[in-house]
Amino acid sequence: MDRISLSDPPTPEAAPARGGVPTSAAAPALRTRGLSRRLGGFSLRDVSLTVPVGAVYGLLGPNGAGKTTTLRLVMGLLRPDAGEVEVAGIDGLRHGAEARGKVGYVPERPALPDWMTVGRAMRHHAVFYPGWDAAYAAELARRLGVDPARRVRQLSKGETARLALLLALAHRPPVLLLDEPTDGLDAVARRTLTELLLEYVSDSGASVLVSSHLVHELERFADWVGVMDGGRLVAETPLERFRGSIKRLRVAAGATAEGSLPFHLLSREPRGREEVWAVRGWEPAMADALAARGVELREVVDLDLEDCYVELIRGDARKEAAHAG
């Protein structure tokens, strides 16, 4: 896996004049179209995702689904084989430096030169961002308990994560791109980071794309979800609609209506004298349609985000297996 280091950020001299960059009004915070990239045995295929302005978009997916690759393509750290990236209305492939200037990025594994002090790392980072707010950076350092005098190599995992968030926020970007920002942190550190992130969003109205496998954490503050699996985006929807459409149904055993169901059947398992169906695309009105088909529906069970996500991924795996076989 490649790493981003402090020597990677956009070079200021490469940036054309700000006024010369075409942007489209009323553009989403972030949009990719048909993003594809082969990387060794892995291929990201046709990822088109949209983060509306002001949204907190949770990107879910198993390890190896392509979340990090997608984020790296958006940041211009990888070139796509095909597809487009647009950040705050700026074409990310033609005007990478400007697009990245709009983004606060927390990489999966922040790799900072470990001989630097925290203060020096901050000044180094500031050079690449015209909007860097030194006073705000100092305030963040105080709030996060990051001591500018310490050396990067002395920082714990939690401190490194806090420094990475500080570096992402201090130029007050309108878009945040966070790759597993709380991965491997303890509960207290996670809480601190989440609170700070939400305060930033409150104050700035920034849009956020955050990838995480901590589904319960996202359930609290994401309002959009995208689900990736096997290099593809398999779902993208407002979180409430996602949870409203994936349900478990308890039905009487012996139902045979599979071919003509109004929803997508993700799984079907016998459970005593009943069956439990996991379905996608559920709407309350479908209860009547089921009754008309002779399916005796006993209960519609609401699922939390994690259960919805797991049912969807398992259903996707079954579909893949069926295609392959």
Add this chain to the structure above:
Amino acid sequence: MLFSIEASSPVPIYAQVVAQVRAAIAAGELRAGDALPSVRQMAAELRVNPNTVAQAYRELEHEGLTYVQRGQGTFVAEVGPERLAGERTQVARALVERMLHEAFRLGLTPAEMRDTVDACLATLPGGGARAATLPADPPASIAIPFT
């Protein structure tokens, strides 16, 4: 006033925030002129999306339970005694509906339900008899199950 939400509940988070503020007003825990936490504060405290808190606050304002003072924040509105009683009834109804739903799943008849409620009431201090008017001393908190 302490707010808490259940993220995995099927009830949307904004609706949970609305219900808790409504219940606090109905119980007299929040009174006219009391300030609600700022959107920023509430979002950080509950670790939820500020947009979600803002949505809840908009709904409360729309219902006339709160008002916004520009630059000052959100405050509990003057709510007449009839409206207050109505709010209490509405909160109570939601609780009872939930209870009935569970009871009917167990196969209880309406008569059995009434008997059970009476039996439980009898075990409360004072036999469940309480002033019909708003209590001078509001209850410390109302817990609303969201599961």
